[in-house]
Amino acid sequence: MRIIGMISGTSFDAVEALLADLELDGDRLVCDLVEHRSVPYPASVRHEISAMLPPSPTTIEQVCRLDVAIGQFFGEVAKELADEHGGVDAICSHGQTLYHWVEGAAARGTLQLGEPAWIAERTGAAIISDVRNRDIAAGGHGAPLASLLDVLLLGASPTAACGSLNLGGIANVTVLGPGREPLAFDIGPSNALIDAAVEMLTDGAQGFDRDGAWAARGRADAALVESLLDDPYFALPAPKSTGKEYFNLGYVTKRLKGREISAEDLLASLTVTTAESVAAAIRPFHVTELIVAGGGTRNLTLMAELQARLPGVKMRRTDELGVPEAGKEALIFAIIGFLTLHGLPATVPSCTGAARSSVLGSVTPGRAPLAALLAPARTGQARSPQAPTRLVVRSPLRSA
Ligand SMILES: Nc1ncnc2c1ncn2[C@@H]1O[C@H](COP(=O)(O)OP(=O)(O)O)[C@@H](O)[C@H]1O
Ligand SMILES: [Mg+2]
Incomplete structure (x- = not known):
């Protein structure tokens, strides 16, 4: 067909x-x-x-x-x-x-x-x-529906634990491994907070931080990152799903509480928050390989921050499996x-x-x-x- x-x-x-x-x-x-x-x-x-x-x-x-x-x-x-x-x-x-x-x-x-x-x-x-x-x-949850493709493509029970990560507006992951049932869930924001901040900073002229270049010029503010990660959603067990109703500009401004921060440092903080939340969600599964897809793979700063937090995990794009x-x-x-x-x-x-x-x-x-x-x-x-x-x-x- x-x-x-x-x-x-x-x-x-x-x-x-x-x-x-x-x-x-x-x-x-x-x-x-x-x-x-x-x-x-x-x-x-x-x-x-x-x-x-x-x-x-x-x-x-x-x-x-x-x-x-x-x-x-x-x-x-x-x-x-x-x-x-x-x-x-x-x-x-x-x-x-x-x-x-x-x-x-x-x-x-x-x-x-x-x-x-x-x-x-x-x-x-x-x-x-x-x-x-x-x-x-x-x-x-009606999500993540990608889990079906992940199971069909990688096998329901592969010999080594692996994950399939999608970095869209929201990040979701499917975890597969020997002797366990496939598990999948929305992790939290991937590009959602970064895009929202860029849109705000440019009055809508830009929608995302191309290649992560803006974030690369800044330094993450540890206290801001900590407060961005302090949310009950991250601690909820799987299965779970979320969206931009939750992770949007309001989520960021509520934690900024009106204090001054440069655009570079804000984007660096949001990028580190995203990388940390994704890494923290994946770490407990001890995956050796992560197959990644979605526009977030083009944010080089995000990918570098993620790899730094998941040392030893081999990251491959879905392209290597024949799927762009x-x-x-x-x-x-x-x-x-x-x-x-x-x-x-x-x-x-x-x-x-x-x-x-x-x-x-x-x-x-x-x-x-x-x-x-x-x-x-x-x-x-x-x-x-x-x-x-x-x-x-x-x-x-x-x-x-
Ligand atoms: N060159 C790039 N550099 C940085 N981020 C990018 C780039 N290209 C795409 N993106 C990010 O990917 C997002 C789109 O990814 P996509 O997988 O289509 O997400 P969704 O499924 O939510 O639409 C953009 O909004 C942007 O945040
Ligand atoms: Mg898209």
């Missing part, structure tokens, strides 16, 4: 779209990665999202307008990518998270915008959307969409905290009947497809 996976993450910097051919072969999910692209949001949409995110108040009218604007933009991105490759069967769209509702250790709900009808109308493909809520309804680091999340949604259309579950309960593994999402039919999308069973007899236990990246892609 030819499918596109799409997401714009909590950094709402760009829509990541990955086109892949997926097929089941016994217990293997075989994938040929065809193309990944990052398409930045138009400034107007980015501005609207930024203006609506908590703690800003918003209205139902704004929510409705943004739902349409994001759906239309996802539709454009998907249409262009699909057309350049002769069309696709299906598209799984995560959309844009506007609110992830967490109370203490439990997730209660989550809201992603990007009305799928616009994507279906523009492309004619079947759309799988709203992929997180079913897991929450089953008692899970910026396209990893889009691949997850391509896989989820594929599994949903086959009626197969796509969550790892020990990772999301759900009572069971669920078939995810809502389906918006495209022009072709849904049944026509499913490849006939290889034997020619109607056979129920089997949930895959391994992912084989037959045709890899690397970051551009």
Whole structure:
């Protein structure tokens, strides 16, 4: 099946779209990665999202307008990518998270915008959307959904303990090892606090600290770092999830208490806070290897601070496994969409905290009947497809 996976993450910097051919072969999910692209949001949409995110108040009218604007933009991105490759069967769209509702250790709900009808109308493909809520309804966090890809790619129980770390707006990790159930959780902020500070310092002219250059010129303020790390979220046991409702500019200004600090020192402090919180979350698992993805891998100061706190841990980008680091999340949604259309579950309960593994999402039919999308069973007899236990990246892609 030819499918596109799409997401714009909590950094709402760009829509990541990955086109892949997926097929089941016994217990293997075989994938040929065809193309990944990052398409930045138009400034107007980015501005609207930024203006609506908590703690800003918003209205139902704004929510409705943004739902349409994001759906239309996802539709454009998907249409262009699909057309350049002769069309696709299906598209799984995560959309844009506007609110992830967490109370203490439990997730209660989550809201992603990007009305799928616009994507279906523009492309004619079947759309799988709203992929997180079913897991929450089953008692899970609806996150980190990346745990499925990590388990399929690295094996549920590898011979040596390893981790798969995603450094998006929020950092999440999956930990795998011999004799233990896979575990995954949102660690806390990755780029969220750094981006928020840069936006404030530049009056919105810049959205992130390119290459970590700003932080590299400053010195972390130990007392500020300590107060930034002093938060009950970090001590909560997994599974747990969080978002920018929690880790945003307000989180920083509350701890600054109005005191003066240079831009360089503030960014150095936020970068060290991020590296320390990520390292502290991973240390107890004694991993020997960490597979990393996400835009944070391009922040050289963050990566150096992280490596310094995890000596002896070998860090590799997902690119080495054939999955471009910026396209990893889009691949997850391509896989989820594929599994949903086959009626197969796509969550790892020990990772999301759900009572069971669920078939995810809502389906918006495209022009072709849904049944026509499913490849006939290889034997020619109607056979129920089997949930895959391994992912084989037959045709890899690397970051551009
Ligand atoms: N060259 C770079 N230098 C430093 N940080 C970067 C760079 N490129 C991307 N980033 C960071 O990565 C973020 C986007 O990462 P991404 O993985 O897309 O996160 P999300 O999934 O939250 O959208 C940007 O907001 C920025 O903080
Ligand atoms: Mg992004």
